[in-house]
Amino acid sequence: MAKAKLFLLPTTMGSENWEHVIPAEVAKFAIETRHFAVENIKSARRYLRRLDRTFPIDDCTFFILSKKTPPEELPQMLKPIKEGHNVAIISDAGCPGIADPGADLVALAHQKGIFVSPLTGPSSILLGLIGSGFNGQSFVFHGYVPKDRKQRVRAFKDYEKTATKTGQTQIFMETPFRNMNLLEDLLNECMDATQLCIACDLTMPTERIQTMSVANWRENAFDLSKRPTMFLFGKPYSVR
Numbered sequence: 462m463a464k465a466k467l468f469l470l471p472t473t474m475g476s477e478n479w480e481h482v483i484p485a486e487v488a489k490f491a492i493e494t495r496h497f498a499v500e501n502i503k504s505a506r507r508y509l510r511r512l513d514r515t516f517p518i519d520d521c522t523f524f525i526l527s528k529k530t531p532p533e534e535l536p537q538m539l540k541p542i543k544e545g546h547n548v549a550i551i552s553d554a555g556c557p558g559i560a561d562p563g564a565d566l567v568a569l570a571h572q573k574g575i576f577v578s579p580l581t582g583p584s585s586i587l588l589g590l591i592g593s594g595f596n597g598q599s600f601v602f603h604g605y606v607p608k609d610r611k612q613r614v615r616a617f618k619d620y621e622k623t624a625t626k627t628g629q630t631q632i633f634m635e636t637p638f639r640n641m642n643l644l645e646d647l648l649n650e651c652m653d654a655t656q657l658c659i660a661c662d663l664t665m666p667t668e669r670i671q672t673m674s675v676a677n678w679r680e681n682a683f684d685l686s687k688r689p690t691m692f693l694f695g696k697p698y699s700v701r
Contacts, residue, residue, distance in 0.1 A: 465542045467570040468494070469563065470549040471556045471582020472508050474689060476664045479511055482583045488512045490580065496541040496548045498526040498566055505551045526550065528562050535569050542575055554689070556584045560604045560634070585691050586632055589660035592670040593630070595695025600630035606643060613643070614650050617694075621655050624694035631694040640685035643692070648682065651675045656697060661690040672697065 470491055473479050479488070492513045499505035502523050509516045524538040541548050550563040556579070557563035570577050586602050603620065607613045620631035635643040640661075647657065653676035660670040667688075673681065 464576060465545050465547050466576040466578045467539065467542060467567065468547055468549040469557045469567070469577070469579040470494075470497075470551050471580055471584075472551060472554060474554045474583050474585060474664050475662065476666075479508075482664045483512075484581050487580045487582060491549065492516060494547055494549045495520055496522045496524075496546050497551055498524045498538045498548060498563070499551045500525075500527050500553045500557075500562065504553055508551065526562050526566060530562060530565075532565070535566055538566055539570060539573060539575060542570075554585075556582050559584070559586060559602070583664050585634075585660070585663050585689065588663045589658065589670070589691035589693055590630060590632060592660055593658035593693045593695060594672050594697050595630040595656070595658065595693055596628050597630070599628070600632060600695075603631065603633040606633050606635055608639075610642075610646065614646055617643075617647065618650065620694050621651055624696065625652075625655060628696045633692050634690065635692070637685075637687045637689055640688065640690050644682060644685055647692070648675060648679050656695055658693040658695065659685070659690060660693070661685055661688045663689070663691070 471483065471487065473482055476482050491509060497505060502525065505523065506518050526538065538548060550557045550566060552561045552563055558567055567577055590597055590600060606616055617633065620633060623629055624631045653674060655675045656672060657675055657678055658672040662668045
């Protein structure tokens with residue numbers, strides 16, 4: 462019998478057709494699992510029922526794993542593994558463990574000698590990167606920019622400087638309802654020649670990925686309000 466593990470189970474990033482972004486074997490594994498550590502129980506249950514309308518929700522154990530989860534509650538989430546049952550982490554969107562509370566449980570699993578297995582699925586970071594035309598050999602994901610405007614501007618000006626000077630791709634994001642505030646700051650504060658990629662609604666029918674100079678973005682900006690978006694600074698291959 463295979464040894465139980467902690468699995469990182471990817472979800473869709475807004476796409477209604479999960480078959481387009483979640484491999485069949487990953488969906489099969491999810492349907493066979495009964496123990497989950499989830500960021501949001503309601504959305505996790507909805508996702509599992511989308512994979513299989515007959516999924517036995519009532520037979521499952523769901524642990525809340527959010528940014529508010531106290532560290533002392535993490536060990537109990539791994540108990541099923543000690544009893545021979547797989548546990549799967551599910552975040553609200555995409556792959557768990559990046560800019561996501563799942564990383565803390567993964568770290569604890571390693572400390573306890575529990576095997577960890579990430580499953581294949583959509584990652585907005587990688588999709589944005591490979592769709593940008595920027596350097597894919599050297600890049601940094603900074604996560605969410607600061608909420609305070611002065612700190613936010615200071616942060617992305619540092620990203621801009623690094624990308625321009627070294628060619629290292631800089632990836633960052635904002636909460637969707639604040640996207641337009643960030644975009645306005647980027648267009649007001651960044652240099653005209655800085656190359657900016659905006660990748661929004663990844664994997665969805667409304668997906669849009671475009672790379673151009675900040676000067677061009679000022680003439681071609683579009684509405685990003687409430688749309689999941691990755692922002693990237695970098696250098697196109699031809700100018701590196």
